[in-house]
Each structure stands twice: as C-alpha cells, then as structure tokens.
Amino acid sequence: MEQDEEVHEQEADPRMAFLQSLSLMFFCIKPDKWTKFSGTEENKNLVMNFFNTEDIMILVLYINNAGLLTASLGFPASVKTKGVYFVKKKMVRITPENIRDSLSVGDISNSPVEQLLTVLEEVVCTLFTNTDNMTTWPQVVSEDVVKHAQQLKNDVFVFGGQLKGKALLALPKIADDLEDSDEESDSSTIQVDGATLHAIESVVIDWTHQVKDVLNKDSAQALLDGLNPLPREEIDFWDLRLKDLKCLHEQLWMPKARKISEVLEKSKSSYWPALKSLYYDIRAGLEEASDIVLYLIPLKSLIDELEQTEYSEVSPYVDIILHTVCLVWANSRYYNTPARIIVILQEIFNLFIDMTCNFLNPEELMKGLQGEIEEVLGTIHMTISVLKKLYQVYDHNRSEMHTFFKDREPKYWEFPSHLVFARLDRFMHRLQTIEEIFSTTVEFLKLEKIEVGGVRGNLLGQMVQQIYLEFLEVIKIFADCTYNALDIAEHKFEEDNAVFQSKIDDFDRRLGMIICQGFSDCASILPAVKMLNMFAFFIKRPLIKEEVSQKYPILVDMINSDLDNIKSVFDAHLIATAENGGVPTINRNMPYVAGELKWAQEVNERMEVSMKSFKSIDHS
Numbered sequence: 001m002e003q004d005e006e007v008h009e010q011e012a013d014p015r016m017a018f019l020q021s022l023s024l025m026f027f028c029i030k031p032d033k034w035t036k037f038s039g040t041e042e043n044k045n046l047v048m049n050f051f052n053t054e055d056i057m058i059l060v061l062y063i064n065n066a067g068l069l070t071a072s073l074g075f076p077a078s079v080k081t082k083g084v085y086f087v088k089k090k091m092v093r094i095t096p097e098n099i100r101d102s103l104s105v106g107d108i109s110n111s112p113v114e115q116l117l118t119v120l121e122e123v124v125c126t127l128f129t130n131t132d133n134m135t136t137w138p139q140v141v142s143e144d145v146v147k148h149a150q151q152l153k154n155d156v157f158v159f160g161g162q163l164k165g166k167a168l169l170a171l172p173k174i175a176d177d178l179e180d181s182d183e184e185s186d187s188s189t190i191q192v193d194g195a196t197l198h199a200i201e202s203v204v205i206d207w208t209h210q211v212k213d214v215l216n217k218d219s220a221q222a223l224l225d226g227l228n229p230l231p232r233e234e235i236d237f238w239d240l241r242l243k244d245l246k247c248l249h250e251q252l253w254m255p256k257a258r259k260i261s262e263v264l265e266k267s268k269s270s271y272w273p274a275l276k277s278l279y280y281d282i283r284a285g286l287e288e289a290s291d292i293v294l295y296l297i298p299l300k301s302l303i304d305e306l307e308q309t310e311y312s313e314v315s316p317y318v319d320i321i322l323h324t325v326c327l328v329w330a331n332s333r334y335y336n337t338p339a340r341i342i343v344i345l346q347e348i349f350n351l352f353i354d355m356t357c358n359f360l361n362p363e364e365l366m367k368g369l370q371g372e373i374e375e376v377l378g379t380i381h382m383t384i385s386v387l388k389k390l391y392q393v394y395d396h397n398r399s400e401m402h403t404f405f406k407d408r409e410p411k412y413w414e415f416p417s418h419l420v421f422a423r424l425d426r427f428m429h430r431l432q433t434i435e436e437i438f439s440t441t442v443e444f445l446k447l448e449k450i451e452v453g454g455v456r457g458n459l460l461g462q463m464v465q466q467i468y469l470e471f472l473e474v475i476k477i478f479a480d481c482t483y484n485a486l487d488i489a490e491h492k493f494e495e496d497n498a499v500f501q502s503k504i505d506d507f508d509r510r511l512g513m514i515i516c517q518g519f520s521d522c523a524s525i526l527p528a529v530k531m532l533n534m535f536a537f538f539i540k541r542p543l544i545k546e547e548v549s550q551k552y553p554i555l556v557d558m559i560n561s562d563l564d565n566i567k568s569v570f571d572a573h574l575i576a577t578a579e580n581g582g583v584p585t586i587n588r589n590m591p592y593v594a595g596e597l598k599w600a601q602e603v604n605e606r607m608e609v610s611m612k613s614f615k616s617i618d619h620s
Contacts, residue, residue: 512547
C-alpha cells in the first residue's frame with residue numbers, strides 16, 4: 001500500500017510529469033520504460049536531489065547499455081544513443097511553479113563533437129553570414145564579421161573531415177556563384193572583382209597549407225620524438241597518406257575547384273603558379289604513396305602473422321621478414337632510400353623487442369631469481385638467440401644484396417648499421433646482463449651442497465655457507481624490485497646491478513681465498529684435483545681464476561712427484577727381481593707370469609688415476 005501511494009505521489013508531481021513528457025518525446029519510448037525509471041530508488045533520489053538542492057545544477061537522462069532509461073547529475077563520458085539535459089539557469093529549488101522558467105532543456109548527441117560542428121556550421125555561421133542581421137552595422141564591421149564567420153565555417157568543415165578521416169578542402173562562398181554564372185560562358189571571358197579574387201586567393205593559401213601539412217608529415221617523426229613505433233604505424237602512415245592524397249586529388253579536379261583555377265589563371269593572379277605547383281605536388285605524392293603502399297602489402301601480411309605467432313615459433317619469421325624488406329628495397333622506386341629503410345628496420349626490431357618483453361613478462365621476470373631459475377634462464381637464452389638471429393640475417397642480407405637485383409645495378413645498404421640497431425643494441429645488452437645475473441645465481445646456489453674436506457675442511461665449509469647465505473640476501477635486490485628490468489630507460493636497474501656486481505666481486509675474492517686454502521691443505525694430486533673440481537663452476541670467474549691459476553704450477557709439481565714415486569717403485573721392483581735371481585717379487589700363490597702382469601697392471605692403474613685426474617682439470 002505504501003509503495004502504491006508513493007508511486008501515485010510521483011505521478012501526481014507536476015515536475016515528474018514534465019520530465020516524463022519530454023523524455024517520451026525525445027527518446028520515443030513507451031510509458032512502461034518511464035515507469036521502470038521512476039520506480040527505481042536510485043533514479044528517484046537523483047531526480048529529487050536535483051529538484052530540491054539549489055547547488056545541483058545539471059540533470060541528464062539517457063539510455064544506458066542495457067537499454068534502460070538512466071539519470072545522472074552530470075554529463076556522462078559517453079552515451080549509447082542521445083540524451084536529454086536539464087540545466088538550471090540559476091541556483092534555485094525547482095518547484096511546479098518555476099520548472100518551465102528555471103530550466104534550460106536540450107538534447108545531446110552520442111557524438112558531441114559532431115553535434116558541436118553541426119551547431120557551428122548550421123547555426124552560428126549562418127547567423128553571422130546573414131546580411132539581414134547586419135543592416136544597422138557599419139560596412140567595415142559587417143564585412144569583417146562575414147570574413148571571420150566564413151573562415152570559421154571553413155575551419156569547421158576541415159576539422160569535421162579530419163574527424164571522419166578525410167582531408168577536405170574548403171571552398172569559398174563564391175564558388176557556387178562562379179559555377180552557375182560561368183556554366184555556359186567561355187572561360188576566356190571570366191571576370192571577377194577584387195573582393196572575389198581575394199576570397200579565392202585566401203582559400204588557395206589554406207589549400208596550400210593543408211596539402212603541405214599532408215606532404216610534410218614524416219613517418220620517422222615518432223622515432224625522432226623518442227618513441228618506439230612498430231611497423232604497423234609505418235604501414236598505416238602510408239595507407240593514410242595515400243587516402244588523403246586521393247581525396248585531395250579528387251577535390252581539386254572537381255568542377256568548382258577547376259573553375260577556381262581557371263579564374264586565377266585568366267586573372268593572372270600571383271597565386272596561380274602556387275596552385276599549379278600544388279597540382280604537381282599532389283600527383284607526385286600520389287605516385288609515391290601508391291608505389292610504397294603496393295610494396296608494403298606483403299610486409300603487412302607478414303607482420304600480421306608475426307604478431308599472432310607464439311614466441312617459440314618466431315625465429316623463422318626473422319629470415320622471411322628481412323628478406324621481404326630487401327625485396328622492397330630492390331623493387332620499389334620510392335622506398336629504396338636509406339631514410340625510409342632505416343625507419344622500417346627500426347620499427348621491425350621494435351616489434352621483436354616488444355614481443356620479447358611480453359614473452360618474458362617483465363613483472364614476474366626478476367622474481368624468478370627465487371623460483372624456477374633454470375626455466376626462466378632457458379626462456380632468456382631462447383630470446384637472446386632470436387635477437388642474435390636478427391643481427392646475423394641482417395649482415396647476411398646486406399652482404400648478399402646483389403642477389404635481390406635482377407639484371408640491374410645493385411644498390412647496397414651503405415648506411416652505418418648503428419642507425420638501425422641503436423635501440424636493439426641497448427636492449428640486447430640489458431637482456432644479456434639479466435642473463436648473467438641468472439647464470440651467476442645458478443652458480444652461487446650450488447654453494448649450498450658443497451662440503452670441503454681436509455684439515456681445515458669444517459672451517460672452510462662454514463665460510464662457504466656464510467657466502468651462500470649472504471648471496472641469498474643480495475639477490476633480493478632484484479627479486480623484490482618493482483620496476484621493469486627490461487625497460488632500457490630504467491636507470492634504477494643499472495644502479496642495482498652495480499651494487500650486485502660489487503657484492504659478487506667480493507664473494508669471488510673470498511671464494512678464491514677459500515679454494516686456495518683448501519688446495520694448500522692437499523698433500524697429493526688426487527685431493528687437490530677433487531678440490532678444484534668441486535669448485536669447477538667458479539674457477540672460470542675472472543677474479544677466482546686469477547687466484548687459482550697460481551696453483552697450477554703446484555699441480556704440475558704434484559703430478560711430477562707422483563710419477564717419480566711410481567718410477568721409484570718400478571725401479572725398486574726391477575732391482576729386487578735381479579737380486580732374487582730373476583724371480584719377480586709377486587703376490588703369493590700366483591704364477592710368475594700372471595703375477596708379473598698383475599703387478600704391472602696395478603702400477604699402470606696408479607699412474608693412470610693420477611694422469612686422468614690431472615687431465616680432468618679445465619684450465620682454459
């Protein structure tokens with residue numbers, strides 16, 4: 001009962017009835033939609049707040065994405081269809097008595113910019129160009145207002161074309177009159193007054209600026225601005241230029257534009273050469289854009305395929321895409337300049353860089369130092385191999401450029417390679433630095449399982465474990481970082497890497513000292529070699545290698561000493577055999593020949609064990 005009474009009260013409220021009547025008229029909706037709207041608590045509160053609160057100045061009704069009528073106390077960012085706005089003329093409470101006088105009502109389009117352009121062109125410009133509105137104005141003022149209004153109309157017309165993706169040329173107001181008056185007359189008898197000629201020349205100046213703006217655009221501008229465009233932008237740039245030039249060419253060959261050119265020519269205007277040059281520039285630009293768009297079509301399809309390809313299958317596209325670029329260079333009449341080819345190569349390399357970053361997932365990459373390190377390191381190895389292939393294929397195609405020219409003089413890529421690889425070089429360096437960090441981490445994590453023997457084995461083992469624990473703290477520098485480690489513009493990574501490398505150098509010196517001390521405790525070749533093999537994955541590190549390399553002469557002395565001992569045993573055996581009347585000293589219960597062979601085998605095995613251990617050391 002209470003709800004029914006509440007709905008009845010709303011229906012009886014003249015203010016709600018006013019909104020209802022306008023909404024049904026503007027939106028062409030059925031009354032049941034309004035009933036759903038007014039029966040929703042949220043919408044009802046918004047409308048009542050607008051009516052009863054003085055400082056709430058705007059109420060907008062519109063159809064939302066669900067197809068329901070919705071209220072808002074401000075202009076929404078976008079509307080699906082059109083909307084209706086109610087704006088208070090001053091800060092007052094809206095009552096049934098003042099609702100019609102206190103509100104400004106209007107509709108808003110789903111494309112407000114186009115609506116604004118329509119208002120400017122159809123209302124504002126029409127008002128200011130209507131001479132009936134200027135009967136009491138001085139002639140100078142009225143002429144100036146008309147001039148600026150016409151200029152505004154032209155600007156609105158051009159801007160509207162830009163919104164639609166078209167390069168539109170505004171025509172002077174007199175163009176229609178020229179076409180009508182001279183439709184059947186001889187073009188040689190065309191006569192125009194000074195004001196008309198001035199209006200035409202002013203429009204030609206605007207045309208010149210518009211055409212020059214199109215022709216002067218450079219596809220390399222994004223690169224010059226420090227951005228990292230992709231090849232898609234280069235392809236879209238030339239597609240858009242071709243579209244704009246075709247549009248301009250069609251407009252300049254329309255009857256009205258041709259009539260304007262005839263007027264300038266017959267009037268011997270100083271702007272006629274400029275307009276004639278404009279025709280030539282557009283034709284030349286159209287020929288250039290058509291050629292480039294034609295030869296970029298194969299590359300466009302390859303780029304589309306590449307962007308949809310899994311990174312593990314990207315490698316073959318390196319050969320195909322760079323081969324296609326070489327074919328474009330060899331066959332296009334206008335794209336075979338260093339400036340053009342450098343741009344597309346840089347953008348292709350930017351695409352590979354972006355795909356690499358997406359594949360490695362920068363947000364999770366460095367966290368892999370405390371996770372599946374081997375797996376992450378494998379993906380880094382794969383990405384580096386793909387990027388290295390870019391260098392290899394580029395160098396190969398550059399040296400074999402003559403193969404792309406059939407029955408013609410080859411034109412080589414003589415520009416410096418660093419112009420192409422500037423960003424890729426820096427990215428590659430960053431990626432290899434990250435690879436080194438992961439490889440170092442893999443090596444140092446092996447310290448956990450190392451057990452040092454010998455007299456001071458326990459002490460040295462504790463020192464190794466201390467280094468291991470300290471290293472776990474050091475890798476948190478990267479594992480806990482919040483920045484993008486693959487962003488070459490991120491200098492925080494370089495600072496953290498400098499700290500990391502400083503710590504690693506300290507660890508290397510300490511490990512080198514531990515290895516040398518453990519080596520010094522070894523009395524023979526076998527434990528010494530075992531000691532070195534235990535730290536084999538560290539010995540190649542420069543600082544450790546510098547320390548350990550001093551121990552190699554001692555190893556040589558050890559093997560020589562061991563071989564001398566073996567020879568002494570052999571010589572003693574021979575002497576004992578001679579003193580025993582030629583009867584060899586052999587194991588008991590063995591025949592003489594078998595005993596001699598067994599003894600010789602044992603001596604040989606002892607020597608081979610020492611030599612094999614010695615040869616197993618990688619001292620490169």
